[in-house]
């Protein structure tokens with residue numbers, strides 16, 4: 001086994017994989033001792049397919065999410081949204097009504113529903129595969145009765161009021177996509193990555209929708225987008241309450257409120 005691991009690690013390192021030893025170990029654990037399957041997993045990883053697509057799972061907020069090609073792999077930075085909501089709503093028994101726009105794997109909605117046992121939520125995504133995978137994740141995590149998933153173009157056609165609107169929209173400027181690691185660029189869905197010329201196309205759509213929906217919005221942004229995003233939200237008539245930083249200190253979540261008089 002250690003020879004297999006050593007060889008696999010060397011192969012992944014030669015392919016330019018960032019953490020070859022860790023990835024080889026994770027893939028070894030995933031195959032349950034099946035050397036043939038391990039060989040096929042290592043070949044896929046050496047072709048830069050992300051570990052999460054190979055194993056079919058990714059952890060987020062200490063919960064396990066099924067992922068598949070066509071679904072963005074949940075990122076630790078996005079946990080900043082959960083931290084920010086928990087800080088703002090310390091009463092865990094609050095019957096919050098939560099909307100998650102661009103729900104993907106459903107990770108944000110599921111994490112919030114797991115923290116607020118009396119909360120309900122709706123996840124929306126334009127991708128059919130995301131709708132299916134998110135609904136499956138909520139169900140498997142025992143949250144299906146409180147979390148629904150629907151097809152939709154952001155909040156178009158929604159007229160319900162929500163207490164909290166969360167979103168991790170695509171925010172990578174189109175021209176930067178070619179420079180991403182092949183693991184991301186060649187495998188993750190462009191609809192989950194491409195934010196248009198300056199990365200803020202989705203923010204421009206979401207801003208008036210948040211204004212219409214009410215509640216407090218928690219919107220993830222890319223590196224260096226905080227001031228431009230805040231300006232778009234302000235122009236749309238929202239109050240920017242604060243910007244939460246991720247664990248690396250990067251301004252990551254813009255927190256906005258639709259009704260200034262509630263500040």
Ligand SMILES: C[S@@+](CC[C@H](N)C(=O)[O-])C[C@H]1O[C@@H](n2cnc3c(N)ncnc32)[C@H](O)[C@@H]1O
Pocket residue numbers: 071072073074075078101102103104105106107108124125126127130152153154167168169170171191192193
């Ligand atoms: C960056 S991913 C976030 C996924 C998940 N919320 C997460 O944080 O891991 C953005 C998601 O927005 C979805 N999306 C893109 N355009 C959309 C649109 N017009 N309406 C609804 N969802 C959209 C994508 O399919 C993708 O699932």
